[in-house]
Each structure stands twice: as C-alpha cells, then as structure tokens.
Amino acid sequence: MLYNQVMVIPKEDQAIQKSVELLCQWLECEPSQASLAVPGPKGLRKLGGGPNAIIELNDVVFVVEYQRSGKVGSVARGIRGLGEMKSEHANTVKLLVVPFMRELGRKRCQEAGISWLDLSGNADIAGPDIRIYIEGRPNRFKQPGRPTNVFAPKSSRVAKVLLYHQGLAFIQRELSQRAGLGEDYVSRIVRALETQELIERDEDGAVTVKDPELLLDAWVESYDFSKHTLIRGHIPARSGSALLEDLGESLSREGIKHAATGLGAAWLYTHFAAFRTVTFFVGESIDSRTLSSLDFRESDIGPNTWLVVPNDESVFWQVDEVEGIQCVHPIQAYLDLKAHPERAKEAMSEIRRLILGSQHR
16 A cells, blocks of 8 residues: 555545455455445434444444544544444444544544544554554645635634633624624634534524634644744753743843743743743844843754744733733643643643633633
C-alpha cells in the first residue's frame, strides 16, 4: 500500500470497503471471509437511524460509523452516533472510521472507549480477543487549496466572543458588533460553525455555544501560533517569574501595549509550576533601541523571552491585570500554550480546568 499517495476523501461505500480491506489485512484473512451488512441487522438499533455498516469478521461484529473528517467536531459527532447504538452480540466493537484521525480525535475516542481506524492506515482497536494499534502513517487525504477555516485570525473572533461569554446567547447583529466584523461575514462563519455542530440557536434564533469543551478543542486543533510575528531572544533574569515581572514593568514604562501569554500567563492564573520562557504579545514591532533598553538580545539559541506581534488585535480582548501584570484572557493563554516548551502541556490542563469551570468574563 502506498501511504505517501494523496487521495480524494472517499464516499461512504468506498470508505466501508476500504475498512474491510484494512481489517482483513491486519487480521490476516481474506476479504471474502468478511460479512458486510449495510445498514443495521437484527439486534442492532440506533436512535434516529442505523450504523453505516456492520462488518462481521472472525466472530467479531464491527459496528461502523464513518465521518468524512478526522477533525474533533466530526469525531465527537461520530462518537455520539456510536454511543446511541446497542448490540446483543457479545463480541461487538464500535468502530469509528475517518480519512485521517488527528490527535484530539484520538484522545476523545480513548476517553469514550471507542475504537477507530483511519483510511490512511492508522488504528486503535480494542475488543474481545482483539487488539490492533498502528500509528505513524501520514495523512493520505490532504486537500488542495484553502478550505474555509472558522478559526482563521479574524474568523475566530466569533468563537472568541461566544467562549468568552459562555452561557449567553447573541443575535447575529450583536455578535457582529462585538466581533468587529461585517454582518454578512459573521453570517457565513455562524453557518459554518452550525454545520460543524459547534454552536446552536435557541428558540429565538440567538446563537450560543452548544458544547464549550468541543468548541475549545476544535479551535486549539486549528490554532497556529507561528502565524504571529515572533522574535525570540534572551534577557538576563534570575527566574522566569522575575523576568515576567521586570519585563512587564519595562514594557509599561516604554508605553508599549502588551499582555503576557503562554507559560507566564498560565502561572499567573493557576500558579501551576515554575517556568523559564516568558512570552508577551506587543501592540507593534519594537525597534532596536527599545530592545536594547530592555536588555533583549535576539537569539534562537536558549531563548527565555518571546516578543510577539499578533496577527489579530483580538488577542488583547479582555486583558486583565493579574498580580500587577497585564495578562491575556485564559482562553488566549490556553491556545498559545500549544506552541510553548517546558511543561506547557501540563499547564494547558490546569488552565483548561479554569476555563471550563469558571465564570471568567
């Protein structure tokens, strides 16, 4: 099988047939030994419909749900569908099939106890007398062109408004005003978010977050910190916390718009762990004279300071002063931690609990 060959995302019947081929390959049997039913045979039922296919192989019944994307929103939809299915067969494996499974989708399947395979050749399948785990196969279904991204810098303002104000519903005109975007533009983004089942409307037609955790996961999955303009360097300091405080004071003294993010912001909000790398968004590029006054020396070798000019001014929305330091909203800090070193993953877990359990506005 040529795993480096890029292919078109298959239709449902093609995906099911490819799933049969992969299962037979991994279980070392012939496709002719597989029994395929589409959809739902006796003993299986699903609220609102049936599974995409039932594959019986080596006395194991695979209840298959196919989603055309491995993004976390589609994966969550597939998990819900499989969760509604009941089977009377003792050796049943609920199997989610996607073209390529991304990291957050893998995590969601693991948490839900759902097996999966992707048509690129990766899998994590567990059941009675069966265990298949394959990783490292590249995505064979990368699509050309630039697909609509509801989390592009300006587009993401819609998600930002909704997540910053969890529990509130907005008519589209108000959403447009708060996001600082045209109504037609916001309407397109809202439709795309609805299609992905990331938001919903109430009985009055106002928009609200359907599942804050899912929307946050979908956003962080698409977020690319490298799209900002980043300068790495070094400032002498006895510790990360001392550097955070001193640099914040220096930027204020120079009259530079700024806000801490990443590890420093996570520490201010949670006091989770010591850190070395300090990151500040700044409102504009900083000239060499000012950098010199900050004792900043640009370097990619052992940097402890990141100065970042954002690709959208919304990173400064709802900046708060925490322990005397200007700090981005916890959600912005969470997104930015994705690209940070040290204990950033653990810091993300801590600040995530704050985001989803707080009423921070």
